[in-house]
Amino acid sequence: DHGIRSRVVVCSNPLVWRLLAPRLPPALRAGDPILLPDGERFKGLPAVSRAYDALVRAGADRGTTILAIGGGVLGDTAGFAAATFLRGLPIVHVPTTLLAQVDSSVGGKVGVNLKAGKNLVGAFHQPRLVLCDLDTLRTLPVREYRAGLAEVMKYGIIYDAALFAELERDLPKLLRRDPVVLARVVARCCEIKADVVAHDETESGLRAILNFGHTIGHALEAISRYGKYLHGEAISIGQVAAAEVGIVVDKDIA
Secondary structure (H helix, E strand, O other): OOOOOEEEEEEEEEHHHHHHHHHHOOOHOOOOOEEEOOOOHHOHHHHHHHHHHHHHHOOOOOOOOEEEEOHHHHHHHHHHHHHHHHHHOOEEEEEOOOHHHHHHOOOOOEEEOOOOOOEEEOOOOOEEEEEEOHHHHHHHHHHHHHHHHHHHHHHHHHHHHHHHHHHHHHHHHHOOOHHHHHHHHHHHHHHHHHHHHHEEEEEEOOOHHOOHHHHHHHHHHOOOOOOOOOOOHHHHHHHHHHHHHHHHHHHHHH
């Protein structure tokens, strides 16, 4: 049972809940879900406070599991609420975007933004289970789906040359959301991240490689007030910039 407790409170956003609620078991549709606004600009302490208030109204206790259904913003916000409410509730992630399935739902880093920067308030809080349903990607807008590919490419660049070669070869199929290719790629990305996190959960060494492209990417998100770039888009720009800086440094050393 993965340590999941009997009492479950669902946390989602309005759009995802409207699309996916009919597919959930009746027991999960019975209660009032915690619905948080979607979008990076809403990933802050006000949303966490809203989740806390809803958990209090629901009578949540330490026998309650939070079921987070949504993308990266929802997962990060719900995860931080789970990590801190009553000093920690178990959480199960059902990521519904490509970026969340291959990256943010795996590894236990949860948190929210401050005006001063991205993810400045957070915790390490591992999920009891991550369930990736590829059918949820069918309704994902093209822009959102392509933005998620930035994190997919990251794993090939930082960890697995064979994966990168596969992505080059099968990119047309991946862009068409071919289920066979997609299943293989999502599974491999999760394996890579889980392996890195298993060796360095709290980012004191190896896990830092997962931040490839994120320093510049996070800065772009912040200065544009989280309204111009999707996370994956900003990270892809950051990856290109980081690679160019690396080439320049390498030439200087040579």
